[in-house]
Amino acid sequence: MxxxxxxxxxxxxxxxxxxxxxxxxxxxxxxxxxxxxxxxxxxxxxxxxxxxxxxxxxxxxxxxxxxxxxxxxxxxxxxxxxxxxxxxxxxxxxxxxxxxxxxxxxxxxxxxxxxxxxxxxxQSSLLRCGDVVIDTSAHTVTLSGQSLTLPRKEYMLLKALMENQGRVQSKQQLENKLYQWGEEVGSNTIEVHIHHLRKKFPSDFIKTLRGIGYVVGKR
Known part of the structure; x- marks a missing residue:
């Protein structure tokens, strides 16, 4: 919250x-x-x-x-x-x-x-984007009904993207999210965790707009 x-x-x-x-x-x-x-x-x-x-x-x-x-x-x-x-x-x-x-x-x-x-x-505690569902009250993530276990930073980045479906989130915006959660943020933190998230979800789930940021869902 x-x-x-x-x-x-x-x-x-x-x-x-x-x-x-x-x-x-x-x-x-x-x-x-x-x-x-x-x-x-x-x-x-x-x-x-x-x-x-x-x-x-x-x-x-x-x-x-x-x-x-x-x-x-x-x-x-x-x-x-x-x-x-x-x-x-x-x-x-x-x-x-x-x-x-x-x-x-x-x-x-x-x-x-x-x-x-x-x-x-x-308000509903569920965030949905295609087959991906986050229950923000239970802090759980499912893909096509199957439970996924995500590290804290990956969970927070996924939540930030799904809360803003269709809206591009810049690297700076995502870094600010992690900072507000009290997380340490390095120079390549966002890129590293986005890379790990992409391995766990469909290849086109997280889209990159070069030089702008990242987005999930339709724009």
Whole structure:
């Protein structure tokens, strides 16, 4: 799941990003309202952890933007504003949960799991492209009904391609995906893993557009 952490305290954010990646989230960080809105415009964010006290405005602006777009993106507010009135106001604005600082990471992760389950109840966890199926909730891959075991990086690259069927993904975009999952990315990481994936799937499943990137499905 691709998560956006909106937090202006850099040290807090970096520590939390590391913990989120260890929990299996693909996580990126934003420290301002402006940058958070830019991240949301990509259409890839599935879950938001939102601080309210930001240097260029109030986090409620981000929450209002998400709700105005009518997208299924759960928002967990994580803020120093811990009064009952603040919590009621945040939840009334449309937040899915509200946690005051200081907080226990274990509690935050538990609340994120609840928010994730809500998404799975409203959206299919299956990605299909021809005879290839990924179950994103179980982290399984099948080809023509037969189960395949993929290393972590290959699984993440395949998932990124299938989430964007028909849309070319550049090497840089795929590298960013791996980085957001907390993976080390070398100069030829993408080429190597695409090469290994091609050996496991039909020869024309992953197409290369020379100098542009990779794509699965019809364009």
């Amino acid at each position: 691709h998560l956006l952490l909106v937090e202006d305290d850099y040290l807090v954010a970096q520590g939390l990003i590391r913990s989120l990646r260890q929990e299996g989230y693909s996580a990126e960080h934003s420290g301002t309202v402006k940058h958070a809105l830019e991240c949301l415009s990509s259409g890839e964010i599935e879950l938001v952890i939102l601080d309210l006290g930001l240097p260029d405005g109030d986090g409620s602006q981000v929450l209002k933007h998400i709700k105005a777009q009518k997208k299924v993106i759960p928002v967990v507010i994580l803020t120093a504003r811990g009064s009952i009135d603040d919590k009621v106001q945040g939840l009334d604005m449309g937040a899915d949960d509200y946690l005051a600082k200081p907080f226990d990471p274990a509690e935050l992760f538990a609340r994120l799991r609840v928010a994730s389950r809500r998404i799975n109840q409203t």
